[in-house]
Amino acid sequence: MPTFTALTTLAGQDAAERLAEALENLTPEPTGVGSFEIEDGSGLWEVGAYFEAKPDRAGLALLAAMHGAADFVVSELPETDWVAKVRRELTPVEAGRFFVYGSHDADKVPADAVALLIEASMAFGTGHHGTTQGCLQALDGLITDGLLARSVLDLGCGTAVLAMAAARAWPDATVLASDIDLVAVEVAQANTKANGLSGRVRCVEAEGMDHPALAAAAPFDLVLANILKGPLIMLAPAVMDSLESGGFVILSGILNTQADEVIDRYCGLGNSLCDRLVIGDWTTLILRKGDGNQAE
Structure with missing residues (x-):
């Protein structure tokens, strides 16, 4: 089943948090909402929402106008087995004596390495960044x-x-x-x-x-x-x-x-x-x- 994202930008943390809170009351409801500062010195914040059903574009446009945000960009994401995808794409990482790997690569751990197991389903902070x-x-x-x-x-x-x-x-x-x-x-x-x-x-x-x-x-x-x-x-x-x-x-x-x-x-x-x-x-x-x- 495809999922959808809706992303926008606006100035200021307070405004971004108010818009994120308002997004949670949209119908159909998003499955997740977040906001974070864009680290480029612009002072802009990005606000995003994830949906399991097509979002209400008119509702998004109204929220953007009410909160002084740019128009939402809505994208459809194809159905993906993300764990399988991560396992294919995240190869082990060597950083000095440390070897960061997923269980699917357990046979690749060098005997003299300090091994750290991070599963693909918990990919943030695996060592690849x-x-x-x-x-x-x-x-x-x-x-x-x-x-x-x-x-x-x-x-x-x-x-x-x-x-x-x-x-x-x-x-x-x-x-x-x-x-x-x-x-x-x-x-x-x-x-x-x-x-x-x-x-x-x-x-x-x-x-x-x-x-x-x-x-x-x-x-x-x-x-x-x-x-x-x-x-x-x-x-x-x-x-x-x-x-x-x-x-x-x-x-x-x-x-x-x-x-x-x-x-x-x-x-x-x-x-x-x-x-x-x-x-x-x-x-x-x-x-x-x-x-x-x-x-x-």
């Missing part, structure tokens, strides 16, 4: 350089692939995985269980750094934050306050054109840039707390 690859490569480099972490936070964890990588690297460390989205936390918990790490990685629902478990585990020797430029800049003081002096932070979810702005923000708090990794359109940054001298 340049941001996740960059974080895994950065983590691999810190391990090679001798970092011995005792407390690690994966902030905005998604599937918790980074938290699991840290738990495998440092078996005695306290590792937390947090996300603002409850579904992501449930996915993270399922993945830690599938990898035999249920007792090693604690998954919590938290907005930013605001959770008692995060406060109790701080100061961290390492914080991994693969989110977006906006939250990274907003959370910078709280992230650095939670970090041990001399500790490291790995930041990603940053377009190459945004990297200097993030560097300025974190180095402005007295940190040093240790390295930057570029994979495609995305930059991953490694910074260290307590040395205000930037390095390239």
Whole structure:
């Protein structure tokens, strides 16, 4: 059975959230609605809805006009076995010592690799995106350089692939995985269980750094934050306050054109840039707390 999407853009978070809320009352009802900021500096937000029946185009046009949005673009999606498609297209990923794979590729795991199982049905954060690859490569480099972490936070964890990588690297460390989205936390918990790490990685629902478990585990020797430029800049003081002096932070979810702005923000708090990794359109940054001298 085909499904349908309806997408539009408009200026401002408040307006986008009001439109998203109004979409939920449309008939036929959408099966899902979301809004997010377009990270290009334009200030625009995208609002989208998914439908199992043809959406009411007249209703969409009226909502767009009422909320000052662009006309909705409606697309029909053919019926697709997405899990089978992902399994065909998502091959294993190697990032330093880490090997991220789905169960359908279990026979391809190298004997000397740190293996991380992420099922195709939980594809967000499998390691294929340049941001996740960059974080895994950065983590691999810190391990090679001798970092011995005792407390690690994966902030905005998604599937918790980074938290699991840290738990495998440092078996005695306290590792937390947090996300603002409850579904992501449930996915993270399922993945830690599938990898035999249920007792090693604690998954919590938290907005930013605001959770008692995060406060109790701080100061961290390492914080991994693969989110977006906006939250990274907003959370910078709280992230650095939670970090041990001399500790490291790995930041990603940053377009190459945004990297200097993030560097300025974190180095402005007295940190040093240790390295930057570029994979495609995305930059991953490694910074260290307590040395205000930037390095390239």
